[in-house]
Amino acid sequence: MRTHLIRKNLVAMGLIAAFAAAPLAQAAAQESMSKDSTNQTVPDKAADAWITAKVKSEFATTKGVDATDISVSTNDGVVTLSGHVGSAAEKTKAEQVARAVKGVKSVDTSGLTLSAGDD
Structure with missing residues (x-):
């Protein structure tokens, strides 16, 4: 029972970490795109x-x-x-x-x- 609880907590923490990282990745991508838009391709x-x-x-x-x-x-x-x-x-x-x-x-x-x- 204790192993099952630990496993659930680890999965939950992994999901929280993944969802927390998504906005940071999106912000970094937007910043990168805004820098590229000032230079002509x-x-x-x-x-x-x-x-x-x-x-x-x-x-x-x-x-x-x-x-x-x-x-x-x-x-x-x-x-x-x-x-x-x-x-x-x-x-x-x-x-x-x-x-x-x-x-x-x-x-x-x-x-x-x-x-x-x-x-």
């Missing part, structure tokens, strides 16, 4: 490189956008345009062209400046 970087190349090629074939004066970079689907444009209309056109590329989440044109003497 290889597929994300490849997608960003493709978006950058596609935006540049669209600029090269679009009338009213001087592709040689606009730099393009992409991070997590956010396209950043910088450089010089000849007019506000060119800046707007560049933003529209970039925004139309598949995979683009948003476009930042704050780095585009109007060339001196132009509107």
Whole structure:
């Protein structure tokens, strides 16, 4: 009878320990995942490189956008345009062209400046 009681207690303690460890393991997994989300994965970087190349090629074939004066970079689907444009209309056109590329989440044109003497 005493052996049976000890065995029940050991099983109960084992279950308690297992259930107590589960939340700790889950918390550790969530922390690990949150750290990984701040770093881009290889597929994300490849997608960003493709978006950058596609935006540049669209600029090269679009009338009213001087592709040689606009730099393009992409991070997590956010396209950043910088450089010089000849007019506000060119800046707007560049933003529209970039925004139309598949995979683009948003476009930042704050780095585009109007060339001196132009509107």
